[in-house]
Amino acid sequence: MQIVNIDRVSYRYDGGYAIQDISFSAEEGDLVGIIGPNGSGKTTLFNCMLGILTGYSGTITIFGQDIRKSKAPLKQIGYVPQKHAIEPGFPATVEEIVSLGIMRGKPARERIITALETVDMAREKDRRIGELSGGQQQRVLIAKALVNDPALLILDEPATGIDIETQNRFYSLMTRLNKENKLTIIMSSHDLDAVNRLANRVACINRSMFFHGDTHEFFENEDLLKKYSEASMQAHMHLHSHH
């Protein structure tokens, strides 16, 4: 079953196109890695898929429905945005943070605990989020995204800013959610090595699409890898030329 189909999607801000003519799809059980240098439009693409940005052209179909015509599929998406540092003194507890993810009905305590157990954080439920390490905070934010029992999980650069050992634990969690919980996952990442290990499909974007297919096809293709590293280098220099 097709979970997501992105068909010739473009979005422009006042300054020009952030994404142009993007197409790719995800089947049930896929773990799709979206790779692209800084500023390549990954967050813009996710915001279109989440119904946050509506002025795109092209068609986004999720669980078989055009999201312009029905908002219902959006309720089955769990989303973990790009991580922002949480103030150490931020007063909310882990359990309170996860309860914020509940879209419908009363905050069901059982669902919160189940989501926290999934990410191995149930023991910390009464602790303040600000006291936790970056990797633990990230797991709590995933629990928040899982609390509605989504069929699709979208993560925007989930492992950025956490140490290598924690990243590896985090990647095992992704694999477990994908394989055991049968969750379809779309994850953007700068970490090519992690994408190579985890994802079965890759979509590589640099404003427009430059590859979409099986992971091994991308990583076995020297030309594509070279093109990707050149594009990242340019994006990097472009970013730094403004400072």
Ligand SMILES: Nc1ncnc2c1ncn2[C@@H]1O[C@H](COP(=O)(O)OP(=O)(O)OP(=O)(O)O)[C@@H](O)[C@H]1O
């Ligand atoms: N609100 C906005 N108004 C105007 N331009 C924007 C806006 N948001 C993003 N852009 C531009 O659109 C392009 C794509 O940005 P986007 O955040 O989607 O990329 P990204 O791949 O997620 O980048 P990063 O990896 O750095 O987060 C960039 O050139 C950015 O400057």
